[in-house]
Amino acid sequence: MTPLQVEVAIIGAGTAGMGAYRAARAHVDSVLLIEGGAYGTTCARVGCMPSKLLIAAAEAAHQARQAQAFGVQVQAVTVDGAAVMARVQRERDRFVSFVLETIDAIAPGDRLAARVKFQNANTLMTEHGQLIHARRVVIATGSMPVLPxxxxxxxxxxxxxxxxxxxxxxxxxxxxxxxxxxxxxxxxxxxxxxxxxxxxxxxxxxxxxxxxxxxxxxxxxxxxxxxxxxxxxxxxxxxxxxxxxxxxxxxxxxxxxxxxxxxxxxxGRAPAVAGLGLENTGLPLNDHGVPGFDRFTLQCGDSTVFIAGDASDDSPLLHEAADQGRIAGENAARFPDVRPGLRRTPLAVVFTDPQIASVGFNLKQLNAQFKDRFAVGLVSFEDQGRSRVMLRNQGILKVYGEQGSGLFLGAEMFGPAAEHIGHLLAWAAQQRMTVSNMLDMPFYHPVIEEGLRTALRDLNHKLHIGPQLIERCMDCGPGA
CATH class of the missing domain: 3.50.50.60 (FAD/NAD(P)-binding domain)
Structure with missing residues (x-):
């Protein structure tokens, strides 16, 4: 077989791989996107989207069963399991089809369906024996389930x-x-x-x-x-x-x-790097077989190899994979002009009910980096007005701020609308807002976000900046 010569080879055509391809292609013409499995991202095919489709069906059944608490009578709720799964699969396949359309739009000469492994840091070989000589390589092979x-x-x-x-x-x-x-x-x-x-x-x-x-x-x-x-x-x-x-x-x-x-x-899931022959690259590998890398440039050591997405075992989330793919692709294309890329404020959401969200520094990081220099504000949603109106009055929100500066550091939440409150807090953290700045923002009544204001007021007082909380403060409206 005739060996291929490319500027940038990208192993994996998931979220990170496609992001890396687009970013690299903006700088160089010779980019090869290699995929050894089925096309379609983890999110679309087996992750975010089908799970949310199942959750949506569950929410509909749950709301119907809970309607009596509002004085609404619903007759016996029955669930057609086959119909539930048929919709999950139908809509899942629709999301996957959008990904496949994106893949089909890539020039055939820029993509290769094959499993590859490293012969050295700049040479890949397919399972059929074809050699690919790449000046730079981006590893974006995703992750796989771990079984106990x-x-x-x-x-x-x-x-x-x-x-x-x-x-x-x-x-x-x-x-x-x-x-x-x-x-x-x-x-x-x-x-x-x-x-x-x-x-x-x-x-x-x-x-x-x-x-x-x-x-x-x-x-x-x-x-x-x-x-x-x-x-x-x-x-x-x-x-x-x-x-x-x-x-x-x-x-x-x-x-x-x-x-x-x-x-x-x-x-759990582990980086899908087994079988890549990373031991042949000369790069030091950790216990999971992943090469060490700079999380702002995604460069492995000072080599021509970059890593992105779940394969990096850093932050296995879609928006993080997209960011990492873009950074790795740009740096691979521009090498040796390697530049730090934007890593956003950490934000994670669990779509249970109540939802779970974490933003910015978590408690372990705070105790390590801000020991005795941070305060915690708290609100329970048990008596929060809008939450009680909707019978969603469960959960706790804790917010963290730095003593002295009043800087907002992060939050952890189990409660209603955590996906939305989490975004507000992530934006505030990325803008390096103080808790006082955040309290200057508008809060409508009655909304669940008023619970966030209560937590921030509690935090501001514990930072010795704001006044003590007034029990059932009526300038906020009842149940705020």
Whole structure:
């Protein structure tokens, strides 16, 4: 086979890879986008979008069941599992088709369907033996599910995010391993759609919530809907003819064996770098096989190799993958003119109900970098006016600020409208606003965001800048 000569080779055509391609193509003409699997981003095919479609169906069922609390009578709610999954798959395929259209618009000479591995830092070889000589390479191979040892022997009754959305109908029962973002989102959605769900975790973590008070509030709220043990003891998971049997220590103290149709492994994802031959690049690799890199330039050491997206194991979120792809693509094309790119304020959202959001510095980072130099403001949504009106009055918001400067540092939230409040707070953090600046912004009445104002006022007082909170301050309106 005739070897290929290119300026920039990009391995992986997901969100980061396509972003890298567009950015590199703006600077050089010779760019090759290489994909060894199916086209279509993780988000569109097996992540963000199909999970939100399932959550939307669950919200509709939940709201119908809760209507009586408002004086609205709804007759028995039934869920057509096949219809639910048919819509998930139909709309998922529609989102994927948009990605495929983008791929089809790339010149055929700029893309290659093949699996490749490094022979050295500037030479790739396909599984068919074709060599690709690239002056610079961007690794954007994404991530893959990680299975704990207790689940590795399972076969047809094991689900991950890679296949759960292809089920022809909803199962009747589901054991979820991993109360992280995906595990909790899908567990709650399945439960609200009538599936018997139990969630098993290790170490006590719940969706990366750092604050122990917020984590316990979330734990209690979720346990009102489905069984969740974030520090579970599971002795065995055995496949049967009809499903799986899980032997576990129940929270009531008794060992139990319970049958389930399926197990959903939501125990995390790891960079999909195995088989790339990164050991041949001469780059130092960490325990996950990922080369060290500068998170502002995405350059691996001082080499001509760059890394972006989930493969970097940095911030496995779509907007971060898009940013990283752009930065890596531009720097690969401009090399050796490597420049730091914009890394935005950290923002993460979990689409459970109540939602979970984190912004800026988390509690662990604050204790490490701002020890004894930050204060915490708090609000409970239990009595927050608009939240009570909508019967969404659950959760806690904590906001963090720096002593002395009054600078807003970050926040963690379990509560209503967290996806929207999280964005407001991320914008404020990126603009380096002080808590006083934020309180000068307009707050309408009655809105859930008034709860944010209460937390900020509490924080400003603890920063010794603002007055003490007035209980049930009526200049804000009742229930603010």
């Amino acid at each position: 040892p207790v689940l590795k022997e399972l076969g047809a009754h094991l689900l991950t995010n890679e296949n759960v959305f292809d089920l022809p109908t909803l199962p009747t029962s589901l054991a979820v391993f991993g109360p992280g973002v995906l595990g909790l989102e899908l567990a709650q959605a399945m439960s609200r759609l009538g599936v018997r769900v139990k969630v098993f975790g290790v170490g006590g973590g719940i969706a990366s919530i750092q604050d122990p008070v917020i984590r316990e509030d979330a734990n209690q709220a979720f346990n009102h809907e489905f069984y969740l043990d974030a520090s579970a003891h599971v002795k065995s998971v055995k496949e049967t003819a009809t499903g799986v049997d899980v032997n576990f220590l129940h929270r009531d103290g008794a060992w139990k064996t319970e049958p389930f149709d399926y197990v959903l492994a939501a125990t």
